[in-house]
Amino acid sequence: MFTVILFATVIAAVIYLFFKEKPKNLPPGPPTAALPFFGHLLSLGKHPQETLSKWCSQTQSDIIHCYFGQKLVIVLNNYSLIKEAFLDDNYSARAQPFIFEEHFHGKGLTYADGERWSIHRKFAMATLKKFGMGKVFLQETILGEIQDIFAIIDKQKQKAINIKGLLTHGLSNIICGFAFGERFSHDYVEFQDVVNLIEECFTLGSHDSWITIFPLLRFVPIQSMRGNYKQFSKNFKKIFNFAKKLVENHKQNLDGGEESRDYIDEFLRQASIDKKANKLDSTFDMDQLVTSITNLFIGGTETTSTTLRWAFIFMIENPDILQKCQSEIDEYIESANISTEMIQMTDKPFLPYLQATILEIQRCANIATLGGSTMHRNLQATTLAGYNIPKDTYIAANFYSVHVDGRSFPDPDKFDPTRFLSEDFKSVQRHPAYIPFSIGKKSCPGEALANMELFLFISNFIRRYNFYVPNQKSQINSKSFYTTSLTRAPYDYQISFINRNDNNNNNNKIPVAA
Numbered sequence: 001m002f003t004v005i006l007f008a009t010v011i012a013a014v015i016y017l018f019f020k021e022k023p024k025n026l027p028p029g030p031p032t033a034a035l036p037f038f039g040h041l042l043s044l045g046k047h048p049q050e051t052l053s054k055w056c057s058q059t060q061s062d063i064i065h066c067y068f069g070q071k072l073v074i075v076l077n078n079y080s081l082i083k084e085a086f087l088d089d090n091y092s093a094r095a096q097p098f099i100f101e102e103h104f105h106g107k108g109l110t111y112a113d114g115e116r117w118s119i120h121r122k123f124a125m126a127t128l129k130k131f132g133m134g135k136v137f138l139q140e141t142i143l144g145e146i147q148d149i150f151a152i153i154d155k156q157k158q159k160a161i162n163i164k165g166l167l168t169h170g171l172s173n174i175i176c177g178f179a180f181g182e183r184f185s186h187d188y189v190e191f192q193d194v195v196n197l198i199e200e201c202f203t204l205g206s207h208d209s210w211i212t213i214f215p216l217l218r219f220v221p222i223q224s225m226r227g228n229y230k231q232f233s234k235n236f237k238k239i240f241n242f243a244k245k246l247v248e249n250h251k252q253n254l255d256g257g258e259e260s261r262d263y264i265d266e267f268l269r270q271a272s273i274d275k276k277a278n279k280l281d282s283t284f285d286m287d288q289l290v291t292s293i294t295n296l297f298i299g300g301t302e303t304t305s306t307t308l309r310w311a312f313i314f315m316i317e318n319p320d321i322l323q324k325c326q327s328e329i330d331e332y333i334e335s336a337n338i339s340t341e342m343i344q345m346t347d348k349p350f351l352p353y354l355q356a357t358i359l360e361i362q363r364c365a366n367i368a369t370l371g372g373s374t375m376h377r378n379l380q381a382t383t384l385a386g387y388n389i390p391k392d393t394y395i396a397a398n399f400y401s402v403h404v405d406g407r408s409f410p411d412p413d414k415f416d417p418t419r420f421l422s423e424d425f426k427s428v429q430r431h432p433a434y435i436p437f438s439i440g441k442k443s444c445p446g447e448a449l450a451n452m453e454l455f456l457f458i459s460n461f462i463r464r465y466n467f468y469v470p471n472q473k474s475q476i477n478s479k480s481f482y483t484t485s486l487t488r489a490p491y492d493y494q495i496s497f498i499n500r501n502d503n504n505n506n507n508n509k510i511p512v513a514a
């Protein structure tokens, strides 16, 4: 009897979906038909950004529509469409896939909307700036983390290691510095566990998991249907609890002084001002604080760490470019008679080739996918490029397509830093279509910090080490050695670092891998 009812329900739902009125005048659809329930999800493949890019060329349109489950998604495949949409406040709401809605409850920064998002985004930007984002004194913290990593690498004596954990730990510590006013050593197990959980979330969470289409599947006791849901939820809860514990500790140690010491102090101060003013609709509460901190923590660690892991791959694949960067650094240091042990932000303008290489690493790494925090939602029905966009549609900017678009970046598959240099190779020129941090009001609030981290990490690593992959040389290939989940990230690999100042080495010779 139960089977008959189930079968009849499924048939009725399929008929309903088939005859349901479709919105009119949408952008063209992909060459593949939408399936009932699943939409186009089953055809998106392992790397949705690439499939969507292909669909756009097949339909000869830079704007297409498709369905993730039952959800209408408009895909924007070129810079001018993304600019037109993302500079318009109507598109400033965030897509709310079930898995994120369930954990963030519309609070924090990344998944908040409307007035709440606007207030806390402004607060976050002002506070990050106050505590050093993009300013020179933050560089001491970043350089300290890099030096700790160098010490650990040097102890390995060229043994191949997976650098991911060390990078993520150091980058999390930088966020902890201005969020909680403290850092954690590499031996502090509880913090290391949280860092590992963040990394894992990025591989587990994905827009196309079945749970996002059928949230009820989370109650099904079959792992293959539930997907990674349980693990993802468990990780999120642990990360939240860790942030909560630190906030609680912090509250107890509030020194009551005039000056805030960090993000939490600043937030609690605002909460107390609102309380005194009897502001009943204040959103400066504990849940908002813990969620914002978690968002910064999650948004600010794996992203930069993944970009750095891509950087090593591109340098290993392009030893001539690595050597050019090293020569530029060596020559500059010699000519300017620099005595400091570490390269600093003030050295940046004198290293144009290195700067261009970092831009090219980000262009080719293309870490922002359609998942996670990048899809937007429009608050009102509107039109774009002459097509109708119904209210609450998900808007996906395909940054991958933008960065491999030969109209903006000729010969896009080639790793070529000179595309970002002026004709005389003396200054850096950015193309407007270069948007790894997105554009508009919802663009990445951590851009200044990330740029500082990328410059200080990459320049100091390149100056100090040559690196190679002793056992995976044949596997490591930037065109295939990656996975797409919340970010587009290389698979794990083991890398060996050889100190260029080590007397036992021919210091500028990059070893040939076995």
Ligand code: HEM
Binding pocket: 086, 094, 109, 110, 111, 121, 295, 296, 297, 299, 300, 301, 303, 304, 307, 367, 368, 373, 374, 375, 376, 436, 437, 438, 439, 441, 442, 443, 444, 445, 446, 447, 449, 450
């Ligand atoms: C290489 C490093 C990074 C890249 C490529 C990157 C990229 C992005 C992109 C593409 C978005 C989505 C923007 C949009 O919706 O239009 C975003 C959002 C966000 N990023 Fe980053 N990011 C990086 C580093 C950071 C850092 C260091 C932080 C923390 C300080 C951070 C915090 C956030 C947050 C909180 C959001 C959500 C903002 C909102 O919804 O208002 N990111 N990022």
